[in-house]
Amino acid sequence: MQNTLVDKTFRDSNGNIVLAQMPNLPLIVWIVTSLLSLIFTTGKINTVLEVVANGSLFTWAWLELFQGVNYFRRALGLAVLIGLIASKIISYNGLTN
Template identity: 50%
Template sequence: MDTALFDTIFRDQNGEVVIAQPPNLTLSVWIGASLLQLVLTSEPINLGLELVAFVAIVIWALQEFFEGANYFRRGLGLVVFLVAIAHQIHSFLVG
């Protein structure tokens, strides 16, 4: 891969390569709500946790898309956003 292309995609404004970062608040909320869904399976609680998880991952994805450290992170935000929306549409259509 051309060095200039690599730098453009993966380096942030400080010249550091950024692929993964520690979870921020919205990603932590998504992780927590998703894990709690596995434990708390009663219908109203599980549905509420599903909503919290969905909103949190959409907010995280939009934050990454608009404010990501580099083009890779912005692209990751776009992909996660599209997958989250597609999953919700699929769940709605299937039942």
């Protein structure tokens, strides 16, 4: 197998094309806590759910960025990490203005 940029971008170490994988624990926690925060929309429980959701999504993005199986998964982790940080900056600026 050739080691081209396309191969490095989309193939894992076994030569399989990997775009999506089964969710790992941080992603499952993010999904569950995000759904629960839609049910519990106010109060301390909502605050805890949002903190756990953001923390688990950050963890997932960090793991993908540094341990992703290919360049695509690492770029996906970087994009989610940047998006998460940007959304927090924007929401914080909206609260302070």
